[in-house]
Amino acid sequence: MNKKGFSLIELLVVIGILSILASIAIPMYRGHLRRAQRAEAFTNLQSLRLLEERYYSQNGTYVAWDCNAADNLTAIRSVLPQFQPGSSLRFRYCLTLNQDINGNAQTPCFSITATGNNGTLVAGETYSIDCNNNKSSSTGVAW
Numbered sequence: 001m002n003k004k005g006f007s008l009i010e011l012l013v014v015i016g017i018l019s020i021l022a023s024i025a026i027p028m029y030r031g032h033l034r035r036a037q038r039a040e041a042f043t044n045l046q047s048l049r050l051l052e053e054r055y056y057s058q059n060g061t062y063v064a065w066d067c068n069a070a071d072n073l074t075a076i077r078s079v080l081p082q083f084q085p086g087s088s089l090r091f092r093y094c095l096t097l098n099q100d101i102n103g104n105a106q107t108p109c110f111s112i113t114a115t116g117n118n119g120t121l122v123a124g125e126t127y128s129i130d131c132n133n134n135k136s137s138s139t140g141v142a143w
Helices: 008-059 072-079
Strands: 091-099 105-116 126-130 135-137
Touching: 008 091, 008 105, 008 126, 072 091
Parallel strands: none
Antiparallel strands: 091 105, 105 126, 126 135
């Protein structure tokens, strides 16, 4: 008998195997994307902390930006033009002066918080760093 093509059972088996592989691969891929997006926050927070310290050593004060500005990146670059994180940010960065990461008054000091933007895999996650290089995370992720 001359057989051409595949039987319905063979096609269903292949679709079943592909479904199982996809159900494993897609969550793993999303986990890798989430870790990469968190790495953006960690890198940018470190960079902002160093830029703040550099500004302080040159001017004797820390600089702040408008945390509520529609364009967070432009607001930061207006006071720290050396900050060059890339074209799109997945986090908003806010600086609080004279306060450490725990909310305790400390002068001079600052704390910077990165909050995940809506519509990203890290929406609502927050990561913080202060002038003493103390770090915290809302997700328990160590950085």
